[in-house]
Every structure is written in structure tokens, then in C-alpha cells.
Amino acid sequence: MENQNMDDKDQLNLEKNILENNAEGSDNTEGVKEEAGTVKKKNSVGREIFEWFLVIVAALVISMVIKAFVFSTYKVNMVSMENTLFEGHNVIVYKTGYFFSQPKHGQIIVFTHEEGQFKGLLKYLPVANPGEVDYIKRVIGVPGDEIDIRDGYVWRKASGDKDFVKLDEPYAKGLTDSHGMQLPYKVPEDKLFVMGDNREQSLDSRQIGPVDIDSVIGHAVVRIWPFSKFGGLK
Template identity: 40%
Template sequence: MQLETKHKKNWLKELREWTVSLGIAVAVAMLFQTYVYAQSEVQNVSMQNTLVAGQRLIEDKWSYHFHEPRHGDIVIINGPESELRLIKRVVGIPGDIIDMHDGDVYINGEKLDEQYVKGQTFAGSVTLPFTVEEGQLFVMGDNREHSLDSRAIGPISRSSIEGKAVFRIWPLPKFGTLNE
């Protein structure tokens, strides 16, 4: 009888240890996904040919706590500017003067060399030249003729930037870092 009781106590202790370990692992994984790295899926065509619908990305939510977004970063936007979660490229940072003519983008008077762009760039509803203010970013999709971006919805608040897309995990033939 004592052996049975001892065996039952060991089994309950083992179950309790596994439950606590599993609970800690789930909590750490949830915190990691919420605050450090997360998986995102491309939902639209605004970043073609760089990114296409259905591709899965790793999003870095951590590094922008240590530095500001930079020109060319591909960012994930989740804020009041749009009902949708957007993936766009940072074109202008605070202090930049954005201008567009003849299908090209100019930052502070210098024409951007944007080999990743599909189509021509037109101003949309934004008044040009446009100066990016402190706390804002000017973002555009790489598929310039089919992108809901700062040209239509205005600048994006820095606080609306959820993270930076850094790695493509699906489809497997495209697996790897994002070439900016």
C-alpha cells in the first residue's frame, strides 16, 4: 500500500513539474512573439516584386527600441492611419524633403536609386515638396502604381511602426534575408 501511495505522489509531482515547465515555456514564447520577433504574412500586392501575397516574414519588433527606422527599411505598420496592417518601405525620415517628378522620387534634392520599384511613382494626394516632420515617416510600397501609402494617407506616425521585416521564411525557394 505504501509503495502505491509513494508512486502516486511521484506521479503527481512529475505532472506538476511538467505543467509548470510547459506554462513557463508558453508564457516566454508569447512574450517573445509580442515584444521581440513575430511571424507576419504579406496580404497584398503593394510591395511587389520585393514581397508578394502569401509570403511569410519574420518581423523584428525589438531593434527600433534602440535606433530609429532608416531609409530603405521595410516596416510593418499597425496604427490609426489605416484599418489594415501595412507593409511598406521607409522613403523619408524626419527632416527629409520628399519630391516626385517624371516618375521618380527625390529626397533632399537627390534622385533615389530604387532598383526594387515596380512602375512609376506619382504624387497622389500629397502636396509636394513634402517635409517629413519629427515623429513621422514617409513610406511607400515598392509597387508604386498599386500601393496605399503616404502619398494617399499622409505620413505615418513613428508610434504606428510595429517592427521591421527582416527575414522571409516562406516560400522555401525565397528563404533568407530581405534584400533592400
């Protein structure tokens, strides 16, 4: 009888030990699972941050490419294009259009003109030219055109035409003076004859000569500021 009691006690102790070991093993398993979950969560957060970083970098690159080759903005800082554009107005400049065609009569363009002591010196160097100034004007003559100014109005004889035609310029402010230039004037190859719409207060081809087509940045197509004047340009 005593031996049987001992066997029962040993059996109980054995079962108790097994249960304790199982419980301890279960705790260890839960700990391992929790640690694995923490590591997985950290990896997920790190991957998400990296993906957002790639998105931001891609957006910046795309923005720079668009600005460099497709569209840019230009802020008008002169009175020479009144009453079409006033100081402080902002326009969108379409830059790729002239990759496939040349500027046309009446289009408003933004171009770079070299001035002062730096003129021509830094043209082929990969640095900003301190002598370069951006202008916004309207195309009056393209290569081969002849330009004349009579009694305050502009006349043009297109290449191949026999006679001069007086231009209809509802955008022009004031009368057009020749400023002493020799007329009629024939626009050379690869050049443009440009004027500001504010004819009495504009530094343009009448004073600085024709503009290199290669210096044209793009075609001003839309005014975006002020919002009250938002719309296409003509």
C-alpha cells in the same frame, strides 16, 4: 519417560507457534512495504505531471512575451510590395529594434494605421480598434527629409543637405506618381514617409500622409514563407 515426551511435544508446539508468528509478521511487513512503494510511485507520477505542467506554462508565457515584445510574424495580404513581397508571403518582424533607434531609409516596416469612423476614438482604450489596419511598406523619408517626385522617380534631400538626390531603387516596380500630393514634401517630426515597392498599386504616404513613428510595429527582417524564398529582406 512420559513426562519427557510431553515436554518434547510442548517444545515442538512452541517452536511451531513461533515460526507461524514469524511468518505472519513477515507477510505483514511485506504488505506494508508494498503499500509504501505504491504510495511512493503515485507521488512520483503526480510530481512528474506537475513538473511537466510547469514546463508547459513557462513555455507558453515565454512564447507570449517573445511575440508581444521581440518577434512576431506578418502575412502579406496585398500586392503593394511586389516584386519584393507577394501575397501569401510570411515575414518575421523584429519589434525591439526601434526601442533604441528610429527606422532608417530603405527598411521595410510593418505599422498600424487607423481608418474610417473609428480613427482616433479608441487610441487610449485597452481594446482592439476595429479601425486599425496593419500595412507593410518601405521607409523613403525620415523626419527632416524633403521628398520630391520627378518624371516617375523619387528624389530626396536629407536634413542638412543642400540638394536633392535621385534615389537608386532597384526594388521599385513601375514608375512613381505623386498622386496629386503637394511637392516637395518635408517629413514632419515623429513621422515617416513610406511607399510600397509596387509604385503603381500602393496605398501609401502619397495618399494617406506620413506615418506616426509610434505606430510602427517593427522591422520586417526575414521572409520565412515560401521556403523557396527564405532569406533576409532588403
